[in-house]
Amino acid sequence: MPVxxxxxxxxxxxxxxxxxxVEGVSMTIEPRTVTAFIGPSGCGKSTFLRTLNRMHExxxxxxVRGEVLxxxxxxxxxxxxxxxxxxxxxxxxxxxxxxxxMSIADNVxxxxxxxxxxxxxxxxDDLVETSxxxxxxxxxxxxRLHLPGSSLSGGxxxxxxxxxxxxxxPDVLLMDEPCSALDPISTLAIEDLIEELKQExxxxxxxxNMQQATRVSDKTAFFNIAGTGKPGKLIEYDTTSTxxxxxxxxxxEDYVSGKFG
Amino acid sequence: xxxxxxxxxxxGRPADATTGKAGGRPADRVFLGLSTGSAALIMVILAAVALxxxxxxxxxxxxxxxxxxxxxxxxxxxxxxxxxxxLPLIWGTLWxxxxxxxxxxxxxxxxxxFISHYAPRRLAGILGYLVDLLAAVPSVVFGLWGIxxxxxxxxxxxxxxxxxxxxxxxxxxxxxxxGSTMLAGGIVLAVMILPIVTSISREIFLxxxxxxxxxxxxxxxxxxxxxxxxxxPYARSGWSAPSCSxxxxxxxxxxxxx
Numbered sequence: 001m002p003v004x005x006x007x008x009x010x011x012x013x014x015x016x017x018x019x020x021x022v023e024g025v026s027m028t029i030e031p032r033t034v035t036a037f038i039g040p041s042g043c044g045k046s047t048f049l050r051t052l053n054r055m056h057e058x059x060x061x062x063x064v065r066g067e068v069l070x071x072x073x074x075x076x077x078x079x080x081x082x083x084x085x086x087x088x089x090x091x092x093x094x095x096x097x098x099x100x101x102m103s104i105a106d107n108v109x110x111x112x113x114x115x116x117x118x119x120x121x122x123x124x125d126d127l128v129e130t131s132x133x134x135x136x137x138x139x140x141x142x143x144r145l146h147l148p149g150s151s152l153s154g155g156x157x158x159x160x161x162x163x164x165x166x167x168x169x170p171d172v173l174l175m176d177e178p179c180s181a182l183d184p185i186s187t188l189a190i191e192d193l194i195e196e197l198k199q200e201x202x203x204x205x206x207x208x209n210m211q212q213a214t215r216v217s218d219k220t221a222f223f224n225i226a227g228t229g230k231p232g233k234l235i236e237y238d239t240t241s242t243x244x245x246x247x248x249x250x251x252x253e254d255y256v257s258g259k260f261g
Numbered sequence: 262x263x264x265x266x267x268x269x270x271x272x273g274r275p276a277d278a279t280t281g282k283a284g285g286r287p288a289d290r291v292f293l294g295l296s297t298g299s300a301a302l303i304m305v306i307l308a309a310v311a312l313x314x315x316x317x318x319x320x321x322x323x324x325x326x327x328x329x330x331x332x333x334x335x336x337x338x339x340x341x342x343x344x345x346x347x348l349p350l351i352w353g354t355l356w357x358x359x360x361x362x363x364x365x366x367x368x369x370x371x372x373x374x375f376i377s378h379y380a381p382r383r384l385a386g387i388l389g390y391l392v393d394l395l396a397a398v399p400s401v402v403f404g405l406w407g408i409x410x411x412x413x414x415x416x417x418x419x420x421x422x423x424x425x426x427x428x429x430x431x432x433x434x435x436x437x438x439x440g441s442t443m444l445a446g447g448i449v450l451a452v453m454i455l456p457i458v459t460s461i462s463r464e465i466f467l468x469x470x471x472x473x474x475x476x477x478x479x480x481x482x483x484x485x486x487x488x489x490x491x492x493x494p495y496a497r498s499g500w501s502a503p504s505c506s507x508x509x510x511x512x513x514x515x516x517x518x519x
Contacts, residue, residue, distance in 0.1 A: 055479055087481030097472040101494040110490065111480035
């Protein structure tokens with residue numbers, strides 16, 4: 001069983017080249033909780049999420065100043081390999097992205113095969129089953145594990161991506177609007193899954209859907225941006241019920257009550 | 262109300278767009294005619310070229326080369342018929358192209374990968390430009406380079422091959438004294454197909470969906486692992502085509518330093 005970890009962010013700035021995209025974020029995310037990031041488009045919540053496993057470095061010129069500690073270890077310390085960070089902090093994307101030429105089973109095993117090439121067939125089969133069961137997908141695909149991952153429906157593909165992410169037993173699971181390309185039934189399936197995964201993983205989810213944030217998360221962080229070209233900022237971070245019923249900041253109240261955004 | 266929208270001049274006609282017919286508007290019909298005509302023209306030209314070549318070559322193909330006064334001396338002397346003359350040339354073309362592909366394609370793919378996924382943006386631009394420049398070198402320059410540089414350069418290596426690996430039929434003696442070998446031809450061809458294979462591979466590699474690349478990276482793939490997981494599978498269908506067209510374009514050139 002993976003050991004879920006506490007995330008501590010201290011005064012983090014994110015830059016794209018010279019442009020300051022996110023300014024001065026500090027927060028602590030407790031283990032085995034679901035934390036939702038909400039806010040209008042372009043407020044930097046996805047950018048900030050990506051700094052939690054250094055995926056922002058895929059974009060040329062993107063860099064950070066500040067600290068991200070996972071159980072006390074700085075992700076941005078000298079000599080820390082981003083590849084190893086990403087093996088500890090898994091990620092699920094906005095649009096389902098199974099490897100199209102790989103079978104369902106190979107998709108689940110993709111991450112493990114990066115870590116250690118050879119794995120006895122029985123172990124591999126077990127891992128495929130437990131991961132797919134963990135993603136609530138096993139019963140739907142157990143008879144066609146050899147078919148390409150792209151043969152599944154969108155919602156099933158997204159759960160396949162979750163299975164692929166949890167197959168490597170990460171400490172933390174990041175989800176970047178995982179339901180935005182899915183229909184309501186598939187969305188419900190993913191939300192149920194998040195509820196179950198919370199028993200084992202620390203989950204951070206970016207969502208545009210405020211009802212979704214209230215349904216799945218324990219704590220909510222509201223990000224906002226003062227205007228185009230200004231950096232995004234963390235406005236308020238509290239328990240989800242506080243954010244949605246009794247926020248401290250006027251902007252938060254305006255956003256969650258639908259006055260803007 | 263719907264009648265009004267459809268009949269209003271200058272607006273799109275949804276009914277036509279959905280049925281795919283180039284309905285009533287004259288401009289549509291004219292353009293359809295023009296583009297269809299252009300497409301048909303290329304087929305007509307190709308067919309005409311093929312027809313011309315076949316008709317004009319038919320006498321030589323049918324003739325008996327030992328008795329025909331035009332063919333029994335000169336470069337065609339000593340050949341019984343058309344096929345005994347042409348088949349070795351065709352075989353030489355295929356064989357040298359195969360050597361060129363084996364040598365050139367991996368290098369071209371390596372360059373393309375470096376440009377698309379490893380090099381910093383500015384260096385990638387310069388490199389891409391240099392590779393395109395290579396494509397602009399006239400093929401006669403490559404031919405001369407092959408004759409005066411590659412042939413003598415390869416002689417010692419070929420000698421070694423014949424002496425030590427001569428028992429393999431491929432490297433069997435006697436060795437060519439001038440160095441005019443299939444290997445020399447293949448190497449020159451490899452350099453000649455490099456630019457086109459590189460630039461098409463680079464285009465294909467760059468088109469790899471970002472989503473797939475990120476899927477691999479987020480699982481903790483190194484850059485090379487990401488390329489193996491996302492870029493190669495995506496490009497697999499695409500790259501065999503440029504390799505072939507690259508060699509087809511180049512190997513048809515006059516090729517007679519035997």
